[in-house]
Every structure is written in structure tokens, then in C-alpha cells.
Amino acid sequence: MLVHPPDRPTALPAGGTNAIGHTLGLIGDEWNLLILRYAMMGVRRYGEWREALPISHAVLTRRLAYLTDMGVFEKAEYESRSRRLEYRLTKRGRDLWPILLSVWAWEAAWVPEHVESLPLMVHKRCGEQFLPVLTCAACAKPVQPRDIVGGFGPSGTWERSVPAATTRRRSTGAGAGLFPQTMTLIGNRWSAAILGASFQGLHRFRDFEQRLGAPPTIVAERLRVFCELGVFEQSPSAERADWLSYHLTEKGRAFFPVVITAIDWGQRWYRAADGPALLYTHPACGQDFHTQLRCDGCLVPLRGHEVAVERPA
Numbered sequence: 001m002l003v004h005p006p007d008r009p010t011a012l013p014a015g016g017t018n019a020i021g022h023t024l025g026l027i028g029d030e031w032n033l034l035i036l037r038y039a040m041m042g043v044r045r046y047g048e049w050r051e052a053l054p055i056s057h058a059v060l061t062r063r064l065a066y067l068t069d070m071g072v073f074e075k076a077e078y079e080s081r082s083r084r085l086e087y088r089l090t091k092r093g094r095d096l097w098p099i100l101l102s103v104w105a106w107e108a109a110w111v112p113e114h115v116e117s118l119p120l121m122v123h124k125r126c127g128e129q130f131l132p133v134l135t136c137a138a139c140a141k142p143v144q145p146r147d148i149v150g151g152f153g154p155s156g157t158w159e160r161s162v163p164a165a166t167t168r169r170r171s172t173g174a175g176a177g178l179f180p181q182t183m184t185l186i187g188n189r190w191s192a193a194i195l196g197a198s199f200q201g202l203h204r205f206r207d208f209e210q211r212l213g214a215p216p217t218i219v220a221e222r223l224r225v226f227c228e229l230g231v232f233e234q235s236p237s238a239e240r241a242d243w244l245s246y247h248l249t250e251k252g253r254a255f256f257p258v259v260i261t262a263i264d265w266g267q268r269w270y271r272a273a274d275g276p277a278l279l280y281t282h283p284a285c286g287q288d289f290h291t292q293l294r295c296d297g298c299l300v301p302l303r304g305h306e307v308a309v310e311r312p313a
């Protein structure tokens, strides 16, 4: 049984599920993301989530228990007479904000249903609406996926990066449909693996199938959906015309901040005894790569408590 302390990393035994698997188990669930999004806005009580979200009693109860077990929330009594509990974000939980902000920014920019309806984000420090810019924490330069090199480290294999979700039933994971495209990309083990593999440079159908050990019918179906969403585009392979290859589009590459902030969070909070799952460097500055989100207006590094949500008028 793993212990997930709220203020220091979980120690993962050698050979088991790695940081990526644990992180995907947590964020690859739309209800978790929505519960956390409201928590970041100050929601702490059961009734407040019930009011804010189209969520059933059973699903909310199960998710709050899961997120508490994961060290993301801690329970505290807010009224001792009736022993009523509230759920407070821990240090580990508050540290999730870069992932949520990156999901919001991508959905706002690329998912047409959301362009009008998502709340606006204001950077309190400069007072302006902003978009987050992914930069290197060491040198402060903006980075694109092509600017980073790296890949699997000692605990990094496809098998060990599969979500540790066997403790939960996925049948209740249908979600609210509020981040449908994000969930299509990361809400399922094979989707997340195919997306991760494409950022690692795999492009051909047979590579997804063989390297990931994925059933071919599933690979075919996921690639079709990714193409329909405009995240991948299909082209004949350079080597052989009948080997189709799949490349990230601009929309697909724009999802990179979600992927890399999630990897960074995972590796801050889960430490495998046999070493990191993924290792990246930023060749432009020669340092290990870690993420930092900056305000696109004032260019100052963002902090979670300096991001304010503003409802569209």
C-alpha cells in the first residue's frame, strides 16, 4: 500500500508503476480535473461542488475520497458541533495549478465550443488578461516541443507508465463533457500513450502497435479519432507509400504544455527508487529541462495564487 504524503513525494518501489502512470491515473479523469478546478477557485465543501458541477453523490464522494488518499486534499472539520468536513488543497494539490491552467489555455484556444464560454484568466500581478507561455525554468526562454530533447529514464517504459487506475472503476468516468477533447487525448491509457509516443518521435502505425504493445484495432481507432480532432495528420510514410505515418498538427503540438507540466508535476511528487521515468534537457542553455509558466503580457513567472478567474460578461 503506497503512502502519498501531502507535502513530500511518494516513494515508489523499484519496478512498479512510475510517476507518469500515477499522474495519468489522477489527471486522466475529467471529474478529478473539474473538482480540482473549483478547489483552486476556493471551493472546499461537498455542497459547493454539488452546486457547481453536474455530479452525482456517488461520483463526488468517490472522487473526494480518492483525491484525499492521493494526498491532494486533506480533510478538516469546519464546524466541530456537527463535525462537518471540508477538503483543503494540500501543498501537493496546490502544485497542480500549472496543469489545470494549461488545459484551460489549450481548450480556450483550440476547442471552438469553448472560445466563448470558458472564464477568462487575469494575472493579478499585472492586472491583465493573459495566456500562459511555457518557458524553461533554468534560462527563462519560451520552448516548443522541438526545443527539448530527452526520453525515458531508468523507470521509464511504456508498461510502467500505464495509469494506476485499477483501484477505481472506469464506468463512472464518463465525466461532465466540459473538457471533452482533453479527455479524448489523456483520459484513456492508449490515447495517452499514443500522444506521448508521438511527442517522443514515433509516427508510424506499426511503431505505435509494436513499441506500445497496443492492440492494432485500438491503435487504428485512436489514430482516426486524433485525426478527426485535428491533433494528428496522416501522410504516406517516406520509406513506403503504404506505411501511413501520423504527425502532430499545430493543434496537437499546442497540447505540449499540458503534457510537460503533468510530467514535471509527476516527477516532483512521485520518486521511483530506480530513478526518473523521463529525463529532458534544454540544449539551448544546456540545463535539465523543467517547466515554468510565464504571463504572455508582463513575462513574469506565474504563481498559482496570482491567477484570478473572471467570468465572461
Ligand SMILES: [Zn+2]
Pocket: 136, 137, 138, 139, 140, 141, 282, 284, 285, 286, 287
Ligand atoms: Zn533553458
Ligand SMILES: [Zn+2]
Pocket: 123, 125, 126, 127, 128, 130, 295, 296, 297, 298, 299, 300
Ligand atoms: Zn502579467
